[in-house]
Amino acid sequence: MSLGYPVMLHLEGRRCLVVGGGKVAERKTAGLLDAGADVTVVSPRLSGRLSEWSAAGRIRAELRGAEPGDLDGAALVFAATDRPELNRQLAAEARSRGIPVNVADDGEAGDFSVPAVVRRGGLVLAVGTSGAGPAMAAKLAGELERRYGEEYAELVETLGKLRGEIKRAVADPAERRSWLQAAVSDEALALWRTVGRQEEGSGLFVRLRNLKG
Numbered sequence: 037m038s039l040g041y042p043v044m045l046h047l048e049g050r051r052c053l054v055v056g057g058g059k060v061a062e063r064k065t066a067g068l069l070d071a072g073a074d075v076t077v078v079s080p081r082l083s084g085r086l087s088e089w090s091a092a093g094r095i096r097a098e099l100r101g102a103e104p105g106d107l108d109g110a111a112l113v114f115a116a117t118d119r120p121e122l123n124r125q126l127a128a129e130a131r132s133r134g135i136p137v138n139v140a141d142d143g144e145a146g147d148f149s150v151p152a153v154v155r156r157g158g159l160v161l162a163v164g165t166s167g168a169g170p171a172m173a174a175k176l177a178g179e180l181e182r183r184y185g186e187e188y189a190e191l192v193e194t195l196g197k198l199r200g201e202i203k204r205a206v207a208d209p210a211e212r213r214s215w216l217q218a219a220v221s222d223e224a225l226a227l228w229r230t231v232g233r234q235e236e237g238s239g240l241f242v243r244l245r246n247l248k249g
């Protein structure tokens with residue numbers, strides 16, 4: 037088992053290729069759309085949701101079998117068909133072009149696997165088991181989903197505004213770090229929950245100063 041190294045890829049507007057149109061392809065596509073990727077799905081058949089996304093113009097769909105040229109310009113490739121030998125072939129093709137590839141039926145054969153994810157605006161909670169148990173990853177993500185509610189989207193947005201202000205206002209690195217740590221104390225988080233939405237970064241910084249005393 038290869039132990040995963042987590043990263044947050046910036047896929048906004050990047051072309052991603054999903055080969056296959058079943059429930060696995062659909063789940064991978066949903067995650068890519070959440071990240072703002074430009075998704076092309078190639079498959080002779082599409083699931084209901086993939087068809088809807090295609091009709092709505094949210095993805096490009098090619099209703100045919102995969103061809104080598106499909107990989108042109110792709111930043112990531114997902115081999116998600118029910119044909120293991122085709123998935124393997126796609127993986128080899130992607131590798132030879134230096135494009136990271138995910139292989140649905142054999143995690144170890146790919147360059148990366150996809151964790152179970154909970155999104156709360158900019159907050160992204162991801163759980164991976166390095167292939168040992170995807171169902172376990174989904175279960176733990178379900179627990180996180182219940183623990184960290186929708187309110188965290190706003191909380192993280194507020195922290196982003198405040199961090200921007202602290203970076204502008206405080207030049208000294210050690211002092212800056214101390215403010216940024218104070219900004220996520222339990223006391224401060226409770227304050228942001230009540231005043232976050234209406235305040236600008238500067239107003240939030242004043243409140244943090246008052247809190248710190």
Ligand SMILES: C[C@@]1(CC(=O)O)c2cc3[nH]c(cc4nc(cc5[nH]c(cc(n2)[C@H]1CCC(=O)O)[C@@](C)(CC(=O)O)[C@@H]5CCC(=O)O)C(CC(=O)O)=C4CCC(=O)O)c(CCC(=O)O)c3CC(=O)O
Pocket residue numbers: 063064067138139140141142143144148149150151152153163164165166167168169170171173174177
């Ligand atoms: C290696 C990896 C590669 C990758 O796909 O990236 C991979 C591989 C395989 N999955 C298989 C089976 C299942 N996968 C799921 C579900 C998910 N699988 C996901 C990720 C990953 N799956 C990567 C590892 C991530 C990690 O280890 O943490 C999740 C987390 C994310 C996502 O897919 O978006 C998503 C849950 C999302 C959510 O619900 O939140 C379920 C449960 C279900 O369907 O309800 C089952 C049935 C139960 C079971 O088998 O455990 C099989 C056997 C196929 C067969 O039997 O033919 C393989 C092939 C192999 O074993 O290598």
Ligand SMILES: NC(=O)C1=CN([C@@H]2O[C@H](COP(=O)(O)OP(=O)(O)OC[C@H]3O[C@@H](n4cnc5c(N)ncnc54)[C@H](O)[C@@H]3O)[C@@H](O)[C@H]2O)C=CC1
Pocket residue numbers: 055056057058059060061078079080081082083100101102116117118119122139140141170
């Ligand atoms: N990684 C994961 O999370 C999981 C992986 N799997 C594995 O992934 C595979 C796919 O699972 P599902 O989506 O449930 O299967 P599915 O049977 O719903 O979908 C397979 C898709 O592949 C397409 N396909 C077949 N030949 C093709 C070709 N030549 N070119 C392009 N597309 C082609 C089909 O049209 C279909 O849309 C399974 O065989 C299984 O081994 C299964 C469950 C979870």
